[in-house]
Structures are given as C-alpha cells and as structure tokens.
Amino acid sequence: MLVKGVTFYLESDLPSEANFLLEDFRLAVNNAIRAGLRARVTSRNALNKLAYKDFRREHPRMYSQHLVSAFEVAGSVLKNHRRRFRKGVTSRIPYVRRLMMRAENQAYKLDRKSGVVDLPIRAGCHVELRLIVSQYHRKYLGDMALTLGSLTVLPDRVIVAFRKDAPKPFVPESALSLDTNERSLDGVFVEGDVANAVKAEFPEVAIIQQRHHDRRRRLQKKKAFDRRISRKLCGREGAREHRRINYRLHQVANSVLKFAEERKSAIVLEDLKGFKSKRSKELNRRLSVWPRRKLHQIIEYKAQWKGIPVVKVDPRNSSRTCPICRRIKYSRMGAEFKCECGWCLDRHINASINLLQTAISKGMAGGLWFNPGAFQHDVMMILYEPAMAARSEPNGTSGIVGVT
Numbered sequence: 001m002l003v004k005g006v007t008f009y010l011e012s013d014l015p016s017e018a019n020f021l022l023e024d025f026r027l028a029v030n031n032a033i034r035a036g037l038r039a040r041v042t043s044r045n046a047l048n049k050l051a052y053k054d055f056r057r058e059h060p061r062m063y064s065q066h067l068v069s070a071f072e073v074a075g076s077v078l079k080n081h082r083r084r085f086r087k088g089v090t091s092r093i094p095y096v097r098r099l100m101m102r103a104e105n106q107a108y109k110l111d112r113k114s115g116v117v118d119l120p121i122r123a124g125c126h127v128e129l130r131l132i133v134s135q136y137h138r139k140y141l142g143d144m145a146l147t148l149g150s151l152t153v154l155p156d157r158v159i160v161a162f163r164k165d166a167p168k169p170f171v172p173e174s175a176l177s178l179d180t181n182e183r184s185l186d187g188v189f190v191e192g193d194v195a196n197a198v199k200a201e202f203p204e205v206a207i208i209q210q211r212h213h214d215r216r217r218r219l220q221k222k223k224a225f226d227r228r229i230s231r232k233l234c235g236r237e238g239a240r241e242h243r244r245i246n247y248r249l250h251q252v253a254n255s256v257l258k259f260a261e262e263r264k265s266a267i268v269l270e271d272l273k274g275f276k277s278k279r280s281k282e283l284n285r286r287l288s289v290w291p292r293r294k295l296h297q298i299i300e301y302k303a304q305w306k307g308i309p310v311v312k313v314d315p316r317n318s319s320r321t322c323p324i325c326r327r328i329k330y331s332r333m334g335a336e337f338k339c340e341c342g343w344c345l346d347r348h349i350n351a352s353i354n355l356l357q358t359a360i361s362k363g364m365a366g367g368l369w370f371n372p373g374a375f376q377h378d379v380m381m382i383l384y385e386p387a388m389a390a391r392s393e394p395n396g397t398s399g400i401v402g403v404t
C-alpha cells in the first residue's frame, strides 16, 4: 500500500474548539510518551492497554478514536527515540512541541467534491474545516482509485493521506541509467540501437548546502555563549535548508519521471546504501550524501506510485571500469574516463553505462540489451536544468508519508 500526504491550507483560521483539541491531543501524546518510556513499550496496542483507562479519566471530553490515534503518534515517536538511542545518538526524552493532531480515516469525513472536512471534537460537537482546493489538489480528490487515510491537523493547514495499492510496474521498452553526483544526475538513455547522454543539473543544491553550512558555523561561533539560542537558530537554519533543497530535488525527480513515463523506461540507479561519507573532518569540506539519498528516495517513491520500474545496482567500480574491454583503472582520473583500448567518455556518463551493464547482466532490466559502441557522443538530452525551475510554479506541496 502506498501513501501520499497532500497538504491543504485552510480558508479561514482554525475554529477555537479545534485549537483546544490540538492542545489536548498534544498533551495526550506527551503523556503517552512518558507512560511508554516508564513501562518500556512502544506499540500502539501496548500503550492502549497500559494507559487507556487513565487517559479516559484525564481527557474525558476527547473523542475516543482521537485518543487511540494519540497512542499511535506516541508509539511512532517512541520507536524513533529507541532507534536513535540504540544508535548512540544522544537522545533526550522525546517531547512533542508543535501543535498537531491526527485523525484516523474513520474519525473524520472529507467531502471530496467541496473540500470540506467534518472533524468530530467530542460527542455532539463537530467542526467544519474548509480546505483551499487548487487544480493540484483536485487531481487527488477526484481520483477515486485513491482512498483516504489519516488526517493530520496543524494550526494553519491539514495533511490528507491518500492511499492506493502499488500499481504493477510496466515492462520497459527503454532504459534510463543515472549516475548520481553532487550537482547533477548524469547518464545514458538507451532505446533500441540508440544511446544518448542525458543530464539533469541541480547545482543550487550544493550551493544552498554550502551557504547554510557556513551560516551555521558563524551562528555557532557568534552565539557560543548561549548554547540554547545557538541550537535554536541552527535548528531553524537546518529546517529552511531542507525545505529549499527538497523543493529542488522534487523538481528534478519530476522531470526524470516524466521522461521515463513517456518513453516507458526502466530507471537504473546506483545503490547508495553502503555509501558512507566519513564524518566530522571530511564533512566540513565535502558536502553530505543526504541530498543524493533523498533524491533517490523521491525518485523511487514517485516511480512506485506511477508504476515505473526502478532498478538499483551495486556501484562498485562503476566509475573505474571500461565498458568496452572491462579493464579497471585504479589510478586517479580527471573529468574524462580514458582507456588504453581507445574508449573515452565523460567520467560520470561512463559510470552510468557501467550501472546499466550491471543491471542488464543481472537480468534486472527486462529484455533490454545495450551495446556501448552505439553511444552517440555528440548528443546530450537535458532532462532538467535550473532555468526550468523558474518556469514551473508550485501550486501545492506534497511529501512522502511512508509506505505500509
């Protein structure tokens, strides 16, 4: 089952009853977190058994399904906490600060035509939330193949989870193999006997990362006398950075997927799982790997949603191997990969060819085959470039909620 969270803003402020509900819900979540920590349980059912009676007494007016949903939220916070704790990331006792509540799909009604949410507060008390519905939102509201999941209510917006069964991926008629770099995706598109270089550039991601990194360093120095303020400002910087980078990564992913969808391509990516950037020392100079991982996550998720096959292969030696004679070069190289056999190509595109060959040799690319000799050196297809961001306008935001 795939889940996609779609954000809707509200036509007017949240009614005061709903505001009280958010506060009550947050209180219930934080109480449940403490109860869970004391009893060392993290699952919703365990929390429910443990604390339902007390909670019913403490929150006598809350709709009981919301109470159960508070256990669910607390459970996921606790699981995160436990994971961080085990990893050794110093983790204080978790506490939910932001005002929020989540209603399960039986605990609210959404009229998909008018965009009006009916949210029960307690017995005999409901509120109506009018959502602002754009064309982007209609795509989800109008698609009856999508069922409604949970509703997350925040002070100024709501997030509706839309769910569907993962469609069966199509049989690929071509392949798009991409090598993921700090500033671009570089790769090869193969259809029949023809192979062309492709490129999707996102140089701003690295620039934004560098700028925010420098700014955080300055903040830390300037506010060194006050750890609390320093941490707060850095946190805010981090959130802004993520938002700005995520927006660009979504744009890049969308253009890649549009291309693959139109040409019925399988997408081949390197598996970044084992890829570790050495912490601390190197991190100050080199940019972290998370935008690349995030980009893969977005591409994979959106591809699953659209039924586009994605193949992930082990990238070992992909940047050092000659696709023609299979020699492996261990010496450092520049922007070009040059082999004694005469093969010469942009290093990143060469890597993508090797990724594709690995995918084919493992039988992961359907019945496709590829001859590196067919590569056309003089053609470059641009999937995405920064100038394209100016042309597209966002009319809504969406995020990955998760896969269940």
Ligand SMILES: [Zn+2]
Binding pocket: 322, 323, 324, 325, 326, 327, 339, 340, 341, 342, 343
């Ligand atoms: Zn060679």
